[in-house]
Amino acid sequence: MIPEWKPVEEPRVPTVVKVGVPVLLVVAAxxxxxxxxxxxxxxxxxxxxxxLPVPAPAPVETKPKVRNPVPSTPDIVEKPLPPxxxxxxxxxxxxxxxxxxxxxxxxxxPENLARNFVVTxxxxxxxKVASERRPVKPTPGATLVETRGNETIxxxxxxxxYAPFVALVQAANTKQATAVYLHYYPLFQRxxxxxxxxxxxFNDRLVDVIDHLLATPTPAxxxxxxxPKVFYEYADPALEGLSAGQKLLLRMGPANAAQIKAKxxxxxxxxxxxxxxxx
Numbered sequence: 604m605i606p607e608w609k610p611v612e613e614p615r616v617p618t619v620v621k622v623g624v625p626v627l628l629v630v631a632a633x634x635x636x637x638x639x640x641x642x643x644x645x646x647x648x649x650x651x652x653x654x655l656p657v658p659a660p661a662p663v664e665t666k667p668k669v670r671n672p673v674p675s676t677p678d679i680v681e682k683p684l685p686p687x688x689x690x691x692x693x694x695x696x697x698x699x700x701x702x703x704x705x706x707x708x709x710x711x712x713p714e715n716l717a718r719n720f721v722v723t724x725x726x727x728x729x730x731k732v733a734s735e736r737r738p739v740k741p742t743p744g745a746t747l748v749e750t751r752g753n754e755t756i757x758x759x760x761x762x763x764x765y766a767p768f769v770a771l772v773q774a775a776n777t778k779q780a781t782a783v784y785l786h787y788y789p790l791f792q793r794x795x796x797x798x799x800x801x802x803x804x805f806n807d808r809l810v811d812v813i814d815h816l817l818a819t820p821t822p823a824x825x826x827x828x829x830x831p832k833v834f835y836e837y838a839d840p841a842l843e844g845l846s847a848g849q850k851l852l853l854r855m856g857p858a859n860a861a862q863i864k865a866k867x868x869x870x871x872x873x874x875x876x877x878x879x880x881x882x
Contacts, residue, residue: 669804671876673788687790697783701775710739721794727848728815756825762856769859781873810875813867819849
């Protein structure tokens with residue numbers, strides 16, 4: 604007899620287990636993820652570079668140091684200075700008082716005295732001097748020469764053309780002339796700045812020009828000339844290469860040049876702080 608088959612009943616799983624196990628699995632999974640995330644080192648924070656402002660460079664002093672400041676106590680007392688463009692009459696009177704007024708009037712160009720003085724001083728170290736800007740009138744007459752065989756030389760008679768002007772310079776008292784220069788110096792400085800030197804000091808320029816003129820060589824003998832075109836030139840290249848101011852002293856002749864140099868030396872002693880360079 605075949606036994607009767609009966610289905611086997613599975614053990615019952617409590618409902619709380621059915622629900623609780625999945626929940627526990629989810630919680631465990633979340634806990635594992637949280638634990639793993641905690642164990643990982645967080646990325647290092649990126650340091651922010653702060654751009655600090657670059658300090659501005661200290662301003663560079665462009666105005667050169669004054670080497671020869673003019674004395675602050677001139678020897679004469681004058682009226683307040685007129686404007687530069689209205690100074691001709693007053694400046695001319697002051698110059699005329701230094702010597703004979705009539706003689707001074709024969710040499711001075713009455714217009715733009717201060718400006719022309721500054722321009723001429725500045726040009727004396729250069730190749731040419733602007734003739735239309737000279738404060739004194741041109742020396743009368745033409746250059747006098749002599750012919751000796753095949754050579755042309757500067758005549759001694761040519762030197763006499765400059766004698767009246769040299770006498771005028773010699774007649775002026777150096778200290779009084781210096782006082783006039785110092786009194787009108789603000790006008791000369793203004794004219795120098797207007798000439799294109801706003802950061803330079805005119806008295807320094809004047810001292811440098813005086814030193815340049817004092818360095819003019821004195822030829823030992825007659826000065827030989829050539830005439831390649833219209834004007835005469837010095838046959839010696841060393842003399843031809845001199846500046847306009849130094850050539851002017853050569854044309855005056857040794858005696859006249861020596862007197863001008865002596866007066867320039869006196870003037871330099873009055874207006875310069877630094878010693879002259881060794882000659």
